[in-house]
Amino acid sequence: MPSPQERLFGTNGVRFQPGISHDLDFVIKLSEAIGTYFGDGDLLVGRDGRLSSNALSYATVSGLMSSGRNVGEAAGVVPTPAMQYAVKTQGFRGGVMITASHNPPEYNGLKVVGRDGVEIPRLDEQRIEKIFYDDAETRADWRAVGVAMEEPSVVKNYIDGVLSKVNTKLIAKRNFSVVMDPGNGAQCVAAPYLVESMGCKLITLNSVLDGNFPGRGPEPTPETLADLSAVVKSIGADLGVAYDGDGDRAIFCDEQGSILWGDQSGCLLADYVLERAPGGVLVTPVSSTQAAEAIAKKRNARVFRTRVGSVDVSRTIIERNATFGFEENGGCIYPPHISVRDGAMTTALMLECLAARGMSFSRAVSYWIPRFHQTKAKVEVDPGKVDLVMKKVERDTRGRVEKVDGLKFWLDERSWVLIRPSGTEPIMRVFAEAETREKAESILKKFLKIVKAASA
Structure with missing residues (x-):
């Protein structure tokens, strides 16, 4: 189980390595918290084709049913947007997709969506985390446990x-x-x-x-x-x-x-x-x-x-x-x-x-399309050093800075670099854009060195 008050949700849902960082007990408990968050209404569960997705799907359905929710199970593997479209158009209160998107095969995760099929807002992710950590009562009385039903037409629809x-x-x-x-x-x-x-x-x-x-x-x-x-x-x-x-x-x-x-x-x-x-x-x-x-x-x-x-x-x-x-x-x-x-x-x-x-x-x-050239790379960074790295980069870089997400420096009117920590992996991503490929690559090379030096 994660340490108390450790963030569960990242940039796109909850990501982890099944059997290494988290086990099925974690998935069941998290799913009970998700079911409690939604309250009344049926939920839909879908899964991608990862080797662990079938097991995680069973655990998720079990946790949601334990919280008193009836659960529709999308038949077989479905793309994430197919599951989201089904939630929106078939009257579900919300849903959970078992996926880790582009992460390596050993990863998996849960993505929670609302009745409109869209991932729930950040504040609602925090509500689920609070339910999870507060050990609130998330299990329904035995007479109110939910049932599961197959949804065979998700992909066709x-x-x-x-x-x-x-x-x-x-x-x-x-x-x-x-x-x-x-x-x-x-x-x-x-x-x-x-x-x-x-x-x-x-x-x-x-x-x-x-x-x-x-x-x-x-x-x-x-x-x-x-x-x-x-x-x-x-x-x-x-x-x-x-x-x-x-x-x-x-x-x-x-x-x-x-x-x-x-x-x-x-x-x-x-x-x-x-x-x-x-x-x-x-x-x-x-x-x-x-x-x-x-x-x-x-x-x-x-x-x-x-x-x-x-x-x-x-x-x-x-x-x-x-x-x-x-x-x-x-x-x-x-x-x-x-x-x-x-x-x-x-x-x-x-x-x-x-x-x-x-x-x-x-x-x-x-x-x-107006022509600009963008290039990007990633640097492995110890999660405990992220704040220190960002402070060092900001201190050592000149230019107008935007802090919507990470640090985006405008080096001139048509060139910029963005440094931000990943929300799904222990890395920092560096993006650079300029009017020529050579200039963009030069900017990227320079800031990769800066980030690596700051994280050493």
């Missing part, structure tokens, strides 16, 4: 929901050729069927569900997507797309084989969506490109910057009644569908965007 939000006839007319790499993750069960149903020719890589993530790991990056790039070029496909472990993020590859980080795909979609909704609102974290402001200005829209993390982006989208949201890691949020990041929805919207633009992927990116 999810695919139908995505299809209802795009112009499938326009997409089908383009006769796209798509190479898809689900990375042995949860989108194996949904995204291929979605893309084929829109009339696209599909070739898949790493499309067999496997909790070991043997193909290229659960995190899609330019380094891990070399095979995707090679296949796109070799067969002359229109685009490639890859997903993270739980399927809520999408990373694209253009027809030339270039891997496009989330800032590029997010900006392309933001421009497309805001063009159809002038005067709209765009939400994105402090880690995303400054091109967002240029696009918003062109479309007479406003930009709201948040802390890093899908919880903060989603909740700000709801508060501001925003039009679109994106993250530099490939997470895109299209509120007409659901206000959470969704890899399959992002794919369908990108296909519609490219069909409407009537040009190749690479041409659309170069034509519609």
